[in-house]
Amino acid sequence: MMIDYYFIALIVLRSTPASSCPTGHASSSSNPTGPEQIDHADLLVNDISSLYLNEKFSDVVLVVDNEEFHAHRIVLASRSDYFSVSLYGGYIESHKKKVPIKEGSATSVKVLLQYIYSGRMDLSILESKVILELLILSNVYRFTNLQFSLCEYLRGKIDVHNVSTLFAVALYYQIKELEIDSLNYIDSHALDVLQSEDSLSLTYEALLLILNRDTAYANELDIFRAVCRWIKKNQDHLVPGDKTKILSAIRYELMDDEELSEVRQSELVSSDRNILDVIKLSIDSLPRELNNRGRLEPNVNFAVGPPNKVSQIDGGTMIVLNHLSTLNYIEMELYDEQAISYTYYIEVSKDRLKWLRVIDHSNYHCRSIQRLWTNRILVRYIRIVGTNNTSNKTFSFLKVMYNTDKLHLVEIKNGLVAPKYNVALPSMGLAVNKRQPDCLQVQLAQPYVLSSMRILLNDGNSRTCGYIIHVSVNNEDWELIVDNSKKPARSWQLFKFDPTPIVYIRISAVRTSKKDELIKSVHLVTPAPVSLDSDAPTKQSWSIIRLLGRK
Numbered sequence: 001m002m003i004d005y006y007f008i009a010l011i012v013l014r015s016t017p018a019s020s021c022p023t024g025h026a027s028s029s030s031n032p033t034g035p036e037q038i039d040h041a042d043l044l045v046n047d048i049s050s051l052y053l054n055e056k057f058s059d060v061v062l063v064v065d066n067e068e069f070h071a072h073r074i075v076l077a078s079r080s081d082y083f084s085v086s087l088y089g090g091y092i093e094s095h096k097k098k099v100p101i102k103e104g105s106a107t108s109v110k111v112l113l114q115y116i117y118s119g120r121m122d123l124s125i126l127e128s129k130v131i132l133e134l135l136i137l138s139n140v141y142r143f144t145n146l147q148f149s150l151c152e153y154l155r156g157k158i159d160v161h162n163v164s165t166l167f168a169v170a171l172y173y174q175i176k177e178l179e180i181d182s183l184n185y186i187d188s189h190a191l192d193v194l195q196s197e198d199s200l201s202l203t204y205e206a207l208l209l210i211l212n213r214d215t216a217y218a219n220e221l222d223i224f225r226a227v228c229r230w231i232k233k234n235q236d237h238l239v240p241g242d243k244t245k246i247l248s249a250i251r252y253e254l255m256d257d258e259e260l261s262e263v264r265q266s267e268l269v270s271s272d273r274n275i276l277d278v279i280k281l282s283i284d285s286l287p288r289e290l291n292n293r294g295r296l297e298p299n300v301n302f303a304v305g306p307p308n309k310v311s312q313i314d315g316g317t318m319i320v321l322n323h324l325s326t327l328n329y330i331e332m333e334l335y336d337e338q339a340i341s342y343t344y345y346i347e348v349s350k351d352r353l354k355w356l357r358v359i360d361h362s363n364y365h366c367r368s369i370q371r372l373w374t375n376r377i378l379v380r381y382i383r384i385v386g387t388n389n390t391s392n393k394t395f396s397f398l399k400v401m402y403n404t405d406k407l408h409l410v411e412i413k414n415g416l417v418a419p420k421y422n423v424a425l426p427s428m429g430l431a432v433n434k435r436q437p438d439c440l441q442v443q444l445a446q447p448y449v450l451s452s453m454r455i456l457l458n459d460g461n462s463r464t465c466g467y468i469i470h471v472s473v474n475n476e477d478w479e480l481i482v483d484n485s486k487k488p489a490r491s492w493q494l495f496k497f498d499p500t501p502i503v504y505i506r507i508s509a510v511r512t513s514k515k516d517e518l519i520k521s522v523h524l525v526t527p528a529p530v531s532l533d534s535d536a537p538t539k540q541s542w543s544i545i546r547l548l549g550r551k
Contacts, residue, residue: 051075052117053110060087061098062113067106068098069113079116082141103140108133115146123153128162132169139173147175155181160189164198168206186210187296191218194226200233204242211249214378215296215326221259224250228268244274252279254292292350294324294378298404302327303397310397316344317395318383324350327379329403330359330372333396341365341443341475343387344395346372348379355383360415362387364447364473365503368429369398371446373410373417376402411449416501418449424505424524434506440522441506447473448503452496453482455507456523457489464488466510471502478506485510494528502526 051057051072058070076083085091087099101109108130115121123131131150138147154166155178167182169175186193190210193199202210207230210216211223227250231243247268252260260279269275302321309320327348334342343366346359358374384395411418424430429445457465467489469482481497507522 048075049118052114059097062101062109063098064101064104064106064109069110071113075117080141080143104133104137105130108137112137112141112143115143121146123150128157132165135175136169136173139175151175151178154178158182158185160192160196161198163189163193164196164200164202164206167210168201168203171206171209172203183210183213184296184298187213187215187217190216191222191226194218194223194230199226200230202230204234204238204246208246208249211246214293217293217295217324220251220254220293221262224255224263224266228266231268243268244272247272247275248278251293292324292378294326294380296326296402298402301399301401303331303400312394313383313385315387316383316385317397318381319397319400321380321382321400324378324380326376326402327382327400328374328376328407329399329401330370330374330382330397331399332370332372332384333398334367334370341367344384345387346382346384348377348383349381350379352381358415361447364501365443365475366446367431367443368445371417371428373403373412375412413449413499414501416447416449418451418499419527422525422527422529423448423450424526433504438509439506441504442524443475443504444502446503447501449499450502450526451499452494452528453505453524453526454528455493455525457491457493458521464490464512466512467493468508468510470506470508471500472504472506473501475504478504486512488512496528 053070055070057072060071060073060076062069062071073083073087077087078084104112111121111126111130112134121134126134131154135147135150135154137143138150158166158181163182163185166178167186170179170182194210199207207227211227216223227246231238231246235243250263252263255263263269263279264276269279302325303319311318311320330346343362343364344359345357345362347355347357349355356377358377359372382397382400386395409420411420422428423444424442431443432440433443434441453469457463457467466485466487467482468480468485470478470480472478479500481500482495484493505524505526507524
């Protein structure tokens with residue numbers, strides 16, 4: 001018998017378990033394929049697979065819903081850290097022939113066992129309920145790669161009929177990727193989700209989390225009705241106080257008098273003094289800022305197509321969205337050829353009564369296309385107002401959206417964009433407004449907070465010169481950020497400085513000796529796209545650099 005166990009152990013240890021490689025690819029050998037190489041991996045996998053549900057050599061039985069599955073401890077332990085600890089770690093399972101499995105059904109456990117012995121699973125033939133049970137099993141028994149694959153599959157299958165269940169499972173088992181995707185879907189389809197049969201499967205914690213989100217957008221009375229339906233369905237599972245907490249999460253201040261009348265007359269509310277007090281407190285808070293809900297629709301451009309309204313106002317332009325929406329990005333065009341620079345500010349509002357200034361470029365020169373980022377805001381009205389010499393100009397909205405595609409490329413510092421990509425490009429609105437043998441001055445499209453630059457002097461040839469760099473936001477007040485006037489320089493120059501608002505950049509040549517030449521050409525990149533310790537540009541940095549030298 002010992003020989004049999006040794007044989008099984010040898011097969012398992014020499015096989016390539018499907019959970020050993022996160023990418024799902026088998027490891028490659030550095031040795032070339034040839035007659036001296038023997039590859040019987042397929043035969044080995046077949047040998048292991050033949051042990052699936054085979055009583056031969058079986059030393060453990062998994063019991064699920066009174067159904068028994070013969071298995072082999074060493075196979076289970078080699079494929080799962082959980083089984084390794086429970087079956088060989090001195091726990092009660094280490095000494096029992098039969099081990100109960102509490103999670104999942106007999107069907108899902110049988111599929112999991114097949115995966116353990118073969119490394120394969122065909123999701124196309126499985127019911128959605130079984131796949132969800134397999135996700136739970138893979139989480140509980142620590143099949144990391146299987147959980148990843150199942151999670152990716154389910155993320156692509158989210159719809160109104162399963163998102164509540166998926167979210168509740170992801171929240172309970174802390175499967176973050178599925179949790180985030182489920183919440184995003186719920187935000188965009190809140191009413192349909194809450195009115196679905198699947199929403200009745202939400203846990204108390206999951207429902208409360210949804211109700212407390214500003215981005216779960218729906219009419220508040222409809223939300224109240226859906227919550228009442230959930231409470232009636234789940235009341236036997238609620239503990240004292242749960243019903244009050246859930247009904248208190250409804251934003252009664254967003255309802256009109258007719259809607260509030262229906263709420264007060266409902267069976268759940270009329271008999272609960274605590275909820276009536278919550279409603280009264282909510283109504284009394286009306287003079288203060290409303291705790292609104294707004295849609296979160298990532299990467300949907302609200303600036304194009306109906307039913308949004310764009311109108312000209314005194315000194316600027318206003319756009320009215322069809323509903324309260326969550327935004328973080330506004331893109332607009334400044335296209336008056338006679339205006340060298342624009343100055344403006346942007347204000348937003350939920351109700352057109354109280355306005356919040358989110359962008360203030362009143363003291364910064366701007367031109368061309370403006371790519372403006374803000375912290376996440378909930379708005380319906382957006383107005384752009386020109387100041388100084390642009391007070392009577394109109395503005396053209398290009399994009400109004402919640403941008404997630406490029407969110408990782410920017411930071412917001414003191415209301416200005418701190419980019420992680422090169423903004424010194426003609427495609428980004430860069431303009432050369434002064435070009436002389438000893439000086440080059442450029443203007444960025446808008447103010448950016450920058451802290452690093454990379455320049456290439458005179459195409460990297462032997463010509464050298466000293467230089468100084470000044471920056472400004474208005475072409476009047478200049479700040480010195482680099483002084484290399486006493487040392488001749490050539491080729492690539494890399495430097496960093498304290499984060500500084502910048503619109504204009506002026507590079508001036510300084511002759512350090514009679515032999516030194518003045519600047520003939522300059523390549524400029526800001527912020528620097530590579531490490532400041534690097535001696536040479538990468539291919540990426542070279543490809544985005546624009547020659548800004550003398551014609």
